[in-house]
Amino acid sequence: MCGVARPLDAIGDWWSLLIVRDAFDGLRRFGEFQKSLGLAKNILSARLRNLVAHGILDTVPASDGSPYQEYVLTTKGRGLFPLLVALRQWGEEFFFEREEPHVQLVDKATGLPVRRLELRAQDGRVIGAEDTEVRAPSSMARR
Amino acid sequence: MCGVARPLDAIGDWWSLLIVRDAFDGLRRFGEFQKSLGLAKNILSARLRNLVAHGILDTVPASDGSPYQEYVLTTKGRGLFPLLVALRQWGEEFFFEREEPHVQLVDKATGLPVRRLELRAQDGRVIGAEDTEVRAPSSMARR
DNA sequence: TCTTGCGGTTTCAACTTGCAACCGATATTG
DNA sequence: CAATATCGGTTGCAAGTTGAAACCGCAAGA
Numbered sequence: 179m180c181g182v183a184r185p186l187d188a189i190g191d192w193w194s195l196l197i198v199r200d201a202f203d204g205l206r207r208f209g210e211f212q213k214s215l216g217l218a219k220n221i222l223s224a225r226l227r228n229l230v231a232h233g234i235l236d237t238v239p240a241s242d243g244s245p246y247q248e249y250v251l252t253t254k255g256r257g258l259f260p261l262l263v264a265l266r267q268w269g270e271e272f273f274f275e276r277e278e279p280h281v282q283l284v285d286k287a288t289g290l291p292v293r294r295l296e297l298r299a300q301d302g303r304v305i306g307a308e309d310t311e312v313r314a315p316s317s318m319a320r321r
Numbered sequence: 322m323c324g325v326a327r328p329l330d331a332i333g334d335w336w337s338l339l340i341v342r343d344a345f346d347g348l349r350r351f352g353e354f355q356k357s358l359g360l361a362k363n364i365l366s367a368r369l370r371n372l373v374a375h376g377i378l379d380t381v382p383a384s385d386g387s388p389y390q391e392y393v394l395t396t397k398g399r400g401l402f403p404l405l406v407a408l409r410q411w412g413e414e415f416f417f418e419r420e421e422p423h424v425q426l427v428d429k430a431t432g433l434p435v436r437r438l439e440l441r442a443q444d445g446r447v448i449g450a451e452d453t454e455v456r457a458p459s460s461m462a463r464r
Numbered sequence: 465t466c467t468t469g470c471g472g473t474t475t476c477a478a479c480t481t482g483c484a485a486c487c488g489a490t491a492t493t494g
Numbered sequence: 495c496a497a498t499a500t501c502g503g504t505t506g507c508a509a510g511t512t513g514a515a516a517c518c519g520c521a522a523g524a
Contacts, residue, residue: 181423182342182405185412192333199325202450208502218482223503233415245490246502254415259450260438261407262325268404269328272376272397280324284456285442292453293443295403298436299428307345307402310435313427351471361513366472388521389471 188232189258193217193225195265198234198251198258206248207240234258264295331375332401336360336368338408341377341394341401349391350383377401407438 189195193215200214212222226249229235234255237247266283274280282291296304332338336358343357355365369392372378377398380390409426417423425434439447 181409181412181416183339184416185408186335186338188416190335192329195329196326203455209500212502218484219503220505221480221482224481244501256450257411257415260440261404261411263440264404264407264438265328266324268400269324272400273324273327273331279458281455281457283453285446285448286452286454287446287448288442288444289456290443292448293441293445295407295438295440297403297406297438299431300433300436301431302436303428303430305428305430305435307399309429310426311429312346312424313432314424315422352469355471361515362472363474364513367512387470 188228188234191225193221194229194234195258195262197222197225197229198255199262201235201249201251201255202259202262206250207246208249211249229255260295263292267294331371331377334368336364337372337377338401338405340365340368340372341398342405344378344392344394344398345402345405349393350389351392354392372398403438406435410437 189198196215197211200211205211205214208222208226211226212219215222217225226235230237230249232254233252235249236252238250240246240248263283270280270282284291297306297310299305299309332341339358340354343354348354348357351362351365351369354369355362358365360368369378373380373392375397376395378392379395381393383389383391406426413423413425427434440449440453442448442452
């Protein structure tokens, strides 16, 4: 299973990424996720378990003294931020009419929208899909 | 439905993204996708139809004179490249053991691996999740 | 003429999804 | 103290989805 397919096992369903996005927004509790996403409790339960099993979320005792636990992003989970940004930017560009109002990801310091993600070569040139290729480091199957 | 959820409707399943990735690798024909991904033909058929319906792929007459059609990425589909890179980089970072050999995305011009995606503010500063927030442009519901 | 390859559709069993009801533990209210 | 509400789930079940395998129509080749 290749470097693209493997992650999809962990976050390859609709809900998991939305849960992670909400976690970036500061949500931590079962009920918060359920209210925000409006999904069935058994599904949320299964997804949270799966995300924890994959090391994307971690469970910690509730910070407010209540007897429950909270779900927080691990380092691995926080590593999903560029992917979420890429997804959001693609959505903004192609799924909204021009001038259709929608939320924006802004830099807190300035309040300005963030830049579009750019892929760069080692030397800093901005490159596109056609400038790249997938290469096996030694003699390896591609998948 | 927000800017993150909307796209998931189009590419929110395991296979669609892998099909798009293969399309970036130059695959165009039904049989090529099937051989590469090893998925059932009915599923591939349904996924291709869905991707075409969402404007991510387009069907064109076969270039080699055979009576079949080929599937090519649209502009919208090519817009998924940063997302695929983000997914790949996340996978490489967290799903492989250090030094475990795996394929790499390299800059064709130099043969060197591409840089890690970085999110930047308008002024060029590299920023992280904690430096950003989601903001509604006018008075809008977040979802 | 018979076979082969391509690009699907159809069929059907197994699995997944999601609504609704229930449950146990802890607060809260009267 | 009793009754109720809230939180964080689990269980049952019906409906939808997935996927392996078989089938099909067309065109090219032997």
